[in-house]
Amino acid sequence: MSELQRLREAFRTALDLPAEAPVDDLRYQDNEKWDSLAHMSLVAAIEDEFSVMIDTDDVINMSSFDEAVRILGKYGVNVNE
Amino acid sequence: MNLLHPGARVIDAVTGETLTEETVAAAEATLAAEPGGVVFLPIETTIPSIARYLAAFRLGRPVVLLDPEKDHAELIERFSATEVHPDLALLLTTSGSTGNPKLVRLSADAVRTNAEQIAEVLDITAGEVAVTTLPLFYSYGMSVLNSHLIRGATVVLERTGIMQRDFWTAVNEHGVTSMAFVPSQYEMLRRLRFDPAKYPTLRSLTQAGGRLRTDLVTDFAQRMATVGGKLYVMYGQTEAAPRMATLPPERLDEKLGSVGRALPGGTFTIEDDEVVYRGPNVMMGYADTAADLALGDVQGGALRTGDLGRVDDEGFLFITGRIKRMGKVFGVRINLDDVEKNFPVAAVAGDDKLVVFAEGVSDDEARGLRTKIAEWLGTHFSGVVVSSVEALPLLPNGKIDYRALESSL
Numbered sequence: 001m002s003e004l005q006r007l008r009e010a011f012r013t014a015l016d017l018p019a020e021a022p023v024d025d026l027r028y029q030d031n032e033k034w035d036s037l038a039h040m041s042l043v044a045a046i047e048d049e050f051s052v053m054i055d056t057d058d059v060i061n062m063s064s065f066d067e068a069v070r071i072l073g074k075y076g077v078n079v080n081e
Numbered sequence: 082m083n084l085l086h087p088g089a090r091v092i093d094a095v096t097g098e099t100l101t102e103e104t105v106a107a108a109e110a111t112l113a114a115e116p117g118g119v120v121f122l123p124i125e126t127t128i129p130s131i132a133r134y135l136a137a138f139r140l141g142r143p144v145v146l147l148d149p150e151k152d153h154a155e156l157i158e159r160f161s162a163t164e165v166h167p168d169l170a171l172l173l174t175t176s177g178s179t180g181n182p183k184l185v186r187l188s189a190d191a192v193r194t195n196a197e198q199i200a201e202v203l204d205i206t207a208g209e210v211a212v213t214t215l216p217l218f219y220s221y222g223m224s225v226l227n228s229h230l231i232r233g234a235t236v237v238l239e240r241t242g243i244m245q246r247d248f249w250t251a252v253n254e255h256g257v258t259s260m261a262f263v264p265s266q267y268e269m270l271r272r273l274r275f276d277p278a279k280y281p282t283l284r285s286l287t288q289a290g291g292r293l294r295t296d297l298v299t300d301f302a303q304r305m306a307t308v309g310g311k312l313y314v315m316y317g318q319t320e321a322a323p324r325m326a327t328l329p330p331e332r333l334d335e336k337l338g339s340v341g342r343a344l345p346g347g348t349f350t351i352e353d354d355e356v357v358y359r360g361p362n363v364m365m366g367y368a369d370t371a372a373d374l375a376l377g378d379v380q381g382g383a384l385r386t387g388d389l390g391r392v393d394d395e396g397f398l399f400i401t402g403r404i405k406r407m408g409k410v411f412g413v414r415i416n417l418d419d420v421e422k423n424f425p426v427a428a429v430a431g432d433d434k435l436v437v438f439a440e441g442v443s444d445d446e447a448r449g450l451r452t453k454i455a456e457w458l459g460t461h462f463s464g465v466v467v468s469s470v471e472a473l474p475l476l477p478n479g480k481i482d483y484r485a486l487e488s489s490l
Contacts, residue, residue, distance in 0.1 A: 016451075016452065036242045036244040036245075036269060037265065037461045037463045040244070044272070055274075056274050059244070059272070059273055061246065
């Protein structure tokens with residue numbers, strides 16, 4: 001599975017979305033399922049999936065799918081390839 | 082009743098709007114022009130909502146605090162009353178899982194007394210600055226507001242949460258000195274690697290809304306100690322307006338696992354293993370119908386908490402379980418038997434989560450069941466765990482073996 005697919009899957013699991021649900025345009029609190037609790041599950045899922053430890057500031061800044069892609073880049077995970 | 086000390090400040094962190102004597106007086110005039118009786122207030126974390134709340138108190142009109150994001154048509158119809166008891170000031174909902182929530186009837190005296198008791202044990206002075214971290218229709222959130230207003234302190238209104246940048250910006254911008262959290266928020270703070278040194282004015286954290294794991298109690302007490310701050314572990318129920326006990330931070334290590342001592346004026350006794358609280362902040366009773374709102378006090382200052390526990394020789398209370406099969410999800414009580422009446426599952430209480438066991442369900446069915454149960458409870462889906470089992474373990478008498486299920490968690 002590509003990095004992009006793995007990240008999408010992490011979002012679907014954490015936000016309790018069906019398989020194949022589009023997630024690339026998701027933004028924090030635009031989607032009713034993405035609240036503070038789901039955010040915590042999401043960060044945990046991303047950390048597990050990519051074996052990274054995300055900093056506090058990055059956790060708070062991860063306000064959209066695009067931001068998650070950008071932040072993962074900082075940790076050496078290139079999602080866009 | 083007037084909860085608002087003349088020196089108190091309430092400021093909206095986003096709009097900069099503040100609560101003034103004029104704001105409350107205007108809300109009072111608006112309310113006085115409306116038909117009498119109970120005031121139903123879907124309470125937002127905003128200046129106008131708080132002004133209306135305080136105005137209702139001043140006019141002696143009982144106010145029902147409601148979640149602004151839910152539909153309360155049934156409740157409003159059921160409790161619309163003009164005949165109300167003169168002592169009645171505040172009505173709060175209890176666990177909403179059964180569809181027909183009861184209301185807790187609180188007198189003006191109980192609300193004011195509890196605000197004073199809390200302010201005393203937490204040493205809330207006019208210099209304190211709290212920030213909203215919980216909804217105001219939730220008894221813990223309401224008590225943070227009340228106990229600060231009554232001491233002339235400041236309350237900063239922030240509608241985001243600890244997972245958002247704006248929240249932490251507001252904490253430093255307004256010099257917040259204390260924050261109140263429930264166990265699920267402490268779990269989040271741990272994940273955020275919360276460091277109190279980043280918030281130089283912060284001096285205390287409070288915890289209520291269910292049991293916090295003792296390792297997190299120690300962890301957060303230590304984090305706060307590094308900056309000369311404190312963690313207050315507390316115990317309450319909506320029925321007690323809501324606080325009953327606080328653990329003095331200097332005794333926390335030695336009394337780890339305790340929820341503390343009764344507030345000034347209160348006592349705990351253990352009657353048939355059940356924790357019974359007596360104090361001036363106990364509710365007048367419950368209400369199921371509009372007619373109940375005319376009733377006086379039926380409790381006599383005593384509250385059977387439904388918790389099992391013991392009190393040590395220094396008066397520290399330790400909670401050991403629940404009498405009824407109850408669980409808590411995100412700090413909100415749920416009746417496990419009600420869950421089982423509505424879904425084909427066996428329900429047990431996890432750590433701030435509801436765990437249900439269903440026989441032979443697929444992953445997809447488990448996911449669907451989780452969504453349905455969470456919707457029925459009106460809670461977030463991540464508070465419900467569905468576990469598929471081949472067959473539920475049974476006791477020799479044919480009943481479900483809950484001990485076996487609990488030990489599998």
